[in-house]
Amino acid sequence: MRPVMKGAGLVAVAIFLTAVVAGARVTAAPTPGPANWAVLIEHNSYPDQYPNLPVGYINSTRILTTLARRGWSPDHILLLRDNRDPALLRHATGWLAARVRPGDGALFYVAGEYQFFDRDLKWDMMFPALWKRVQTPHRVLIVEACFAERMTAVVMGIPGLGLPAVGRDELDWWGFRETDRLIRGGTFTYFLARALESQPPDAPLDFTGAFVTAVADAQQYFHTVIATTPRALEPFHARGSFPEHLATFPNPHLVREAGDPAASVKATSDP
Numbered sequence: 423m424r425p426v427m428k429g430a431g432l433v434a435v436a437i438f439l440t441a442v443v444a445g446a447r448v449t450a451a452p453t454p455g456p457a458n459w460a461v462l463i464e465h466n467s468y469p470d471q472y473p474n475l476p477v478g479y480i481n482s483t484r485i486l487t488t489l490a491r492r493g494w495s496p497d498h499i500l501l502l503r504d505n506r507d508p509a510l511l512r513h514a515t516g517w518l519a520a521r522v523r524p525g526d527g528a529l530f531y532v533a534g535e536y537q538f539f540d541r542d543l544k545w546d547m548m549f550p551a552l553w554k555r556v557q558t559p560h561r562v563l564i565v566e567a568c569f570a571e572r573m574t575a576v577v578m579g580i581p582g583l584g585l586p587a588v589g590r591d592e593l594d595w596w597g598f599r600e601t602d603r604l605i606r607g608g609t610f611t612y613f614l615a616r617a618l619e620s621q622p623p624d625a626p627l628d629f630t631g632a633f634v635t636a637v638a639d640a641q642q643y644f645h646t647v648i649a650t651t652p653r654a655l656e657p658f659h660a661r662g663s664f665p666e667h668l669a670t671f672p673n674p675h676l677v678r679e680a681g682d683p684a685a686s687v688k689a690t691s692d693p
Contacts, residue, residue: 456525456560461500461514462486465534472535476598479503480607481533481566484615489529491619492627511543515552527627528556528582532573533566533608536594539573550576559681562629566608568594574677581681585633587611587640588672593663595648603647604654610672613639633676644671 464482466475482501489499500517507513515530522528530553532539539545553561561582565573569591574584587610588594600606617632617639648654649666658665665671 456523456527457498458489458494458527458529459498459518459522460485460489460494460529460531461502461518463502463505463510463514463530463532463534465504465538467504468535468538472537475535475596477596477607481611482531484607484611485531485564488615488618492623506542508542511545511548511552515549515556519555519557522556522558524558525560526558527560527562528558529562529564531564531566533611536568536570536573539567545573546576549573550580553577553580553582563677564611564614566594566611568592570594570610571674577679578677579679581679583629583633583679584677585614585629586674586677589674592665592672592674593658593661594672595644595654595657603651605643609640609643610636610674613637613643630676630678637672637674640672641670 462482462485464479466477466479468474482503486499486501490496498521500514502510502514518528518530553563559581561577561580562585563574563577563583564585566587567573568588570586570588571590571592574586575590577584587608594608594610596608597604597606605612613636614632617635618627618629621628621632644665655664655666
């Protein structure tokens with residue numbers, strides 16, 4: 423919400439008269455440094471449409487917590503949960519486009535059912551053009567969903583990064599409850615948040631390095647925990663997928679396009 427400035431003309435006149443009387447020169451305020459902005463979208467509930475994902479929005483909570491610990495201002499983060507508005511992508515990217523300056527960092531995180539983003543929000547058709555409207559090369563798209571690489575592939579050719587949780591033909595595994603072995607929510611988000619928080623606090627967030635670490639940790643977690651836990655593989659088998667037989671799983675690929683040579687969000691904290 424933008425504040426309404428009542429009586430702005432009177433204030434401007436008063437400032438001008440004060441400057442004239444004092445004989446002072448009015449100078450422009452210094453340009454603020456780069457800032458970080460983020461939109462976090464998570465869908466857990468799909469009444470009578472798709473299977474629910476009862477994880478208590480833990481994925482977006484983990485990313486939100488990580489950004490807060492790294493000094494991102496709360497009013498620079500838009501959190502959207504179970505928002506079924508067909509124009510959700512347009513509104514969310516529009517919020518970023520209205521605020522992000524060319525040197526700023528822009529993060530767009532989504533977590534949920536792939537079919538919702540693909541069919542209901544028409545991701546492939548809508549998102550690329552909307553993403554281009556965010557006028558900075560320092561864009562970061564993170565997707566925690568089945569077939570996540572299909573969703574990050576649409577930003578190829580647009581400067582920035584795309585971080586998918588799984589490959590384009592891979593199912594994503596979410597834990598619905600936490601145990602001494604099982605992680606609740608998406609494992610990629612869990613390890614990505616942990617990797618980002620472990621980075622030096624006085625350096626820009628390195629999303630490329632965090633992606634590499636998170637994928638390696640997710641692969642180890644799958645083969646040492648999921649593949650050896652009774653019934654944990656049933657969701658895969660029910661859909662004809664047997665990832666435990668693969669040498670590497672999950673196997674997502676980073677999208678990295680020219681225009682962001684440091685592959686990082688430039689500001690460590692907002693001004």
